[in-house]
Amino acid sequence: MRFVDEFREPELISKTAEEIRRLAGAKRHYRMMEVCGGHTHAIYRFGLKDILPENIELIHGPGCPVCVLPMGRIDDGLAIARQPDVIFAAFGDMMRVPGTQGSPLEHKARGMDVRIVYSPSDALKLARLNPDKHVMFFAIGFETTAPSTALTIMRAKAEGLRNFSVFCNHVTIIPAIRAILDSPDMRLDAFIGPGHVSTVIGCRPYEWIAHNERKPIVVSGFEPLDMLQSVVMLLRQLNAGEARVENQYKRVVPWEGNRAALRAIAEVFQLRPYFEWRGLGFISQSALRVNDKYAEWDSEQRFTVPGIRVTDPKAAQCGEVLKGVLKPHQCKLFGRECTPEHPIGALMVSSEGSCAAYYSYEHRKAAMENSLIAIS
Amino acid sequence: MSDYAEAEPSSANRVNSPVVAVEEPTPIRFRDAQIEMAHGAGGKASRKLVEGLFAPILLGASPGPLGDAALLDINGARIAITADSFVVKPLRFPGGSIGELAVNGTVNDLAVSGARAEALVVTYVLEAGLPTPVLEAEVRAMAKAARDAGVRIAAGDTKVVEHGKADQMYVTTAGIGRPLHGVKIDPGSVRVGDRILLSGPIGDHGITILLARGELDLEADLRSDTRSVFPLVEALVRAAGPGIRWMRDPTRGGAATSLNELARDCGLGMVLFEDQIPVRDTVRGACELLGLDPLHIANEGQFLAVVSPEYADAAINALWLAPGGGEAQVIGEVRQQPAGTVLVTTLYGGSRIVDMLVGDPLPRIC
Numbered sequence: 106m107r108f109v110d111e112f113r114e115p116e117l118i119s120k121t122a123e124e125i126r127r128l129a130g131a132k133r134h135y136r137m138m139e140v141c142g143g144h145t146h147a148i149y150r151f152g153l154k155d156i157l158p159e160n161i162e163l164i165h166g167p168g169c170p171v172c173v174l175p176m177g178r179i180d181d182g183l184a185i186a187r188q189p190d191v192i193f194a195a196f197g198d199m200m201r202v203p204g205t206q207g208s209p210l211e212h213k214a215r216g217m218d219v220r221i222v223y224s225p226s227d228a229l230k231l232a233r234l235n236p237d238k239h240v241m242f243f244a245i246g247f248e249t250t251a252p253s254t255a256l257t258i259m260r261a262k263a264e265g266l267r268n269f270s271v272f273c274n275h276v277t278i279i280p281a282i283r284a285i286l287d288s289p290d291m292r293l294d295a296f297i298g299p300g301h302v303s304t305v306i307g308c309r310p311y312e313w314i315a316h317n318e319r320k321p322i323v324v325s326g327f328e329p330l331d332m333l334q335s336v337v338m339l340l341r342q343l344n345a346g347e348a349r350v351e352n353q354y355k356r357v358v359p360w361e362g363n364r365a366a367l368r369a370i371a372e373v374f375q376l377r378p379y380f381e382w383r384g385l386g387f388i389s390q391s392a393l394r395v396n397d398k399y400a401e402w403d404s405e406q407r408f409t410v411p412g413i414r415v416t417d418p419k420a421a422q423c424g425e426v427l428k429g430v431l432k433p434h435q436c437k438l439f440g441r442e443c444t445p446e447h448p449i450g451a452l453m454v455s456s457e458g459s460c461a462a463y464y465s466y467e468h469r470k471a472a473m474e475n476s477l478i479a480i481s
Numbered sequence: 482m483s484d485y486a487e488a489e490p491s492s493a494n495r496v497n498s499p500v501v502a503v504e505e506p507t508p509i510r511f512r513d514a515q516i517e518m519a520h521g522a523g524g525k526a527s528r529k530l531v532e533g534l535f536a537p538i539l540l541g542a543s544p545g546p547l548g549d550a551a552l553l554d555i556n557g558a559r560i561a562i563t564a565d566s567f568v569v570k571p572l573r574f575p576g577g578s579i580g581e582l583a584v585n586g587t588v589n590d591l592a593v594s595g596a597r598a599e600a601l602v603v604t605y606v607l608e609a610g611l612p613t614p615v616l617e618a619e620v621r622a623m624a625k626a627a628r629d630a631g632v633r634i635a636a637g638d639t640k641v642v643e644h645g646k647a648d649q650m651y652v653t654t655a656g657i658g659r660p661l662h663g664v665k666i667d668p669g670s671v672r673v674g675d676r677i678l679l680s681g682p683i684g685d686h687g688i689t690i691l692l693a694r695g696e697l698d699l700e701a702d703l704r705s706d707t708r709s710v711f712p713l714v715e716a717l718v719r720a721a722g723p724g725i726r727w728m729r730d731p732t733r734g735g736a737a738t739s740l741n742e743l744a745r746d747c748g749l750g751m752v753l754f755e756d757q758i759p760v761r762d763t764v765r766g767a768c769e770l771l772g773l774d775p776l777h778i779a780n781e782g783q784f785l786a787v788v789s790p791e792y793a794d795a796a797i798n799a800l801w802l803a804p805g806g807g808e809a810q811v812i813g814e815v816r817q818q819p820a821g822t823v824l825v826t827t828l829y830g831g832s833r834i835v836d837m838l839v840g841d842p843l844p845r846i847c
Contacts, residue, residue: 106762109769115756115828122829146772152831197843210840214517223697223844329829445839446525457845466833 112328113151121333122156128340135161136292137339138429140282141299142169142457143327149466151329161336164429165459167281168299170246171198172427172451172458173382174274177413179204182243182272183212185408192218192235194228195243202454205415209243225250225257225271232261232269239268241404244275249301251275251393252366255373258395258402272404273395276380278302279310280391284382286318290430295339297332298324300354305370307362308352315348326354373399383417383451384424423450426459433463440464509534517840523733523779524838528742546668546746549729550594552660561596563587564655572619572649574693576685576704579652580622582781585707586732587656588630592711593728593784595666595718596658600635601627606651609644616650623652630709632656661715663722668746670726676793677751677813678786680713680806681706683736684764687778687842692767697844699770701763706782713806717786720799724792730784734838737776739785740823741837751823753813753835772845776825777838787815 129135139145145165148154154163167173183204186193193209200210200221213219218238222228228242244254254271261269278299285291298311303324311322321342325335335353342349352358373395380392395403404410417423421438425431433439433452443449445461452458511533519526536547550563567583588598603623607616627634685706692699710730718725731739736758740751760768760775768775788796793811800809819834826832 106765106769109765113827113829118829150833152827152833155831156829196845198845200843201840210519211517214515221696221843227696329831445836455845465836 109328112326112330114330118156118329118333121330121337124337125161125333125340126158128337128344129158129161131160133160135294135340135343136164137161137295137297137336138164138166138285138293139297139325139332140166140168140278141297141301142172142455142459143301144297144299144325144332145169145459145462146457147327147329147332149462151332152466153329153332154467156333157336163297164293165426165433165462166296166429167285167382167385167427168247168278168302169452169455169457169459170250170274170276171202171455172423173276173281173384174202174245174451175381175383176204176415176417176451177381178274179209180206180413180415181410182241182404183209183217184411184413185241185272185404186212186217186219188408190238192220192231192238192240193243194220194222194231194240196223196245197221198455198457199243199245201448202451203448205413225254226260229257229261229266229269232266236268239270241408242269242271244271244273247276247278247299247302248305248366248370251374252305252363252369255369258373258399259369261402262399267401270402270404270407271395273374273393275374275393276382277376277391277393278306280388281382281385282311282314284385284388284391285428286314286320288428288430291428293320293429294343295320296322297335297339298322298350300324300326300331300358303352303354303358303362305363305366308350308358308360309362311350315350319348321348321351323351323353324358326357381414384427386424418449421450423452426450426452433460436460507538509537519840521733522838522841523735524738524777524840525836526840527734528837548594548666549590550596550656550658552594552596559660561591561594561658561660562656563590563594563658564653565590566651566653568648568651569690570648571693572615574689574705576689577707577781578619578622579650580619581626581707582705583652583654584623584626584630584632584634585709585781587654588632588709588711589730589781589784591656591658592709592714593666593730594658594660595664595714595725595728596660597711597715598630598632598656598658600633600657602655603634603637604653604655605637605639606647606653607639607641608647608649609641611649619650619652626709630711661718661722664718664725666725666727668727668743671743671747671749671787671815672726672789673749673815673817674790675726675787675815676790676796676811677740677753677815678788678793678796678800679736679759679810679812680710680783680785680800681808682759682761682764683731683780683783684760684768684775684778686781687735688764688767690779691771697771699767701767703761703763703767706780708782708805710782710784713800713803713809714784716799716803716806717796721788721792721796724789724796725786726789727787728784731780733779735775735777735779736785737774737823737835738837741835743787744821744823747815748821750816750819750821751813752816753823753825755825755827757810757812759808759810759812773842774835776835777842 232240323335374393375396422436452460729739800806
C-alpha cells in the first residue's frame, strides 16, 4: 500500500532503531512527550516501545480530544438530544464515552436517535433528509477537525438550513501544551509534536516552546518510521544542547499551515474565555465556540444547556495520567474498576486514550514480565 | 457462529432427560442492566452474555469450552447441530446477500466443527411491507447456495411482524451435519509449537458491508468472501486430519476474537506474525482510514485452524491445492507465553497484544 508500506519497512526501521540506540547511549535519561493521541495509539499498535532503548521514556500527552472532554459536556449534549425530535450525531469516537447516565450508544439502545457520522457534512446531510427533526452535531477535536465543522456551518447558513446546529467542543492544542509545561510536577526534555493538528496550524505556533521553554519539538507523522525518525531528530538536538522546532512530517505539514482552513475557523468560531479540560481543569482561551454571526447554528444558543459539571471519581487519576505524571497502570482504578468495557475515565474509552491503548496492547505484556520476574 | 454449542458430545439420556424442577433459580454472572448492540457484536460483550446468562441457565453451571456446533450422540448415531441468525443490512451487497450468508454461515459452523452439513431448517421473520421480489430473490439465493454447498433445505417456518418492528427480513438457519472421520476439534488438545493456519485474506466481508451501507463516502473494489468452507476443511482433514486440534470460522469479532477465545480456553499464547497475515490492500486501506484493525473485522468465508507442527506442511499444501485455498497461510504459532493472550509480532521486533473486540468496531475520526 503506497504511503504506508514504505514507512513500515523493517530494514529501515531496524537501522533507525540502531541509530537511536547509538544517539541515546546509556548516560542519560530522555523524557519525551508525544502530544497527540494518534501518536500514543501508534506507539502501542506498532510496539515501538519494544524497540526503543530503556532510557527513552515516552510520556503520553493531552492530545486525545475525547479524553479531555469533561463528562458534564457529554451530559449537556445528551440533555439537548433528549428534547423532542432531536437527532444526536457524532463521530464514532464519541459513542462509547460515558456520561453520568451512560454513553451515547447506551442512550441509543434506550431509544434516543443517535447517529454515527463520518464527517460534519454527513450530519448536514441528515438534516436535509429529516426536515422535521433537528440534527445536533456533537463536534469534538482539535484544530484538525475544527475547519470541517466551520465549513459545514457556513454551508448550512448558505443553504438556509435551520434544523441543524453544532454543539461545539473544539479545543486548541497550544494552551494545553502550555498547561502541561506550567504544571509543577512535570519534567520533560522534548516534544513529539502533533502531526494532524499541524497540517492546519503549521509549525510556527510551537516556536515559543523552543525559544522560551528551551525544549526541542519535532512535528511527526504517524507511521513507525516517522516516529522513530522524530526521536532521532530530538536526540540530535538534545545531545547538541539545541532547542528548535523541526518538521519531520513535511510530506503533509506545511510550515505555515493551511491558510484556507485557518480562515474558516476564524470566520465561524471565537475563543471561549476559558474551558474545562478533563484532568487539567479550566484553561483560559483553550476552546472554540460558534460566534454570534452563526448563532443560529450554535446548539448552545438555540437550546437551553443545563451546564452540568461532574467531578471525576476521586479514585480516578485521569489528570495525573493525562499530564504524564503517572503511567496508566499506576492509576488505582486501571484494569480493575476501569476497563475498556466499563470505562470510568475517558482515557479508557478512545483507542487513542493512553489507558485504552495501554490496556489493549501492553498491560498483559507487563503482567507477563512481572510474573516471569516473580518466578525467576 | 453458533454462540453456545457444547463442544463435547452429550450422552443420549442427557439430551432426552426431562426438565427437572429446581427450587433455586440458577445464579447468573451477567450484570449488565440492559442489552446493548455490543452484546450482539461477537466480541467481549457477546461472550459475557453467553457465558454469564445463556450457558449457566441453558447448559448447566460449567459447560466447558463452547464451540461452533454441538456434537450429540443419539442412540449411537453421532450428529453435529448448530443454528445461526442473520440480520445483515443491506440485504444485498457485492459478493452476496442475506440468503447466501444464511446457508453458508451454518454450513461453515458445522464444517469447522469437523462435520459435513446434511440438512438445514430455515426460519424467516418478515416485516410487513417487504416487497415480494426482495423475498423471492433471497429464497432463490438460499436455494442456489444450498445446491452449491451440497446441503438440503428440509423444513422451514415464517413469521410476519408489523411494519417498523423489524428491518425488512431476518433469517435463521439451523443445521445438522455428519461428523467427518479422523478429526477431533478440542481446544484442550492445543500444544506449544502448533501452527496457526488461516484459509485466506481477512476482512473482506466486514469492510464490504461497511461500504455497502453507503454511509461512508468510500468506494472500493471489494466483495464479501461468503462461501462454504467445507471443501477446504475436507481437503485439510484428508491431508492432516490427525494433526488438526481446533478450527473456527472468524465471523463477527474477527480473527482476533476467535483466537482470544482459543487462547483463553487452552491457556496458551497465540503468537501471530503480522507480515504473514493475508489482508487485501483495499481492506488494509479502509482499515487505516477508519482506524480499524483487520483482525477485528468479520469474515464469512474463511477459517482458522491449529495444526500440530508435523502436519503443518501437509495441511498448507492441501489448502493451496484445493480450489479457493491458494491464499492460505501459516500466520503464527502457539507458545507458552503470553498465556491466554494473542500477540502480534512485526518483522522489526515490535509486538502488540490484540484483544477481543470490545463492542462494535467504530470508525475513529478525530
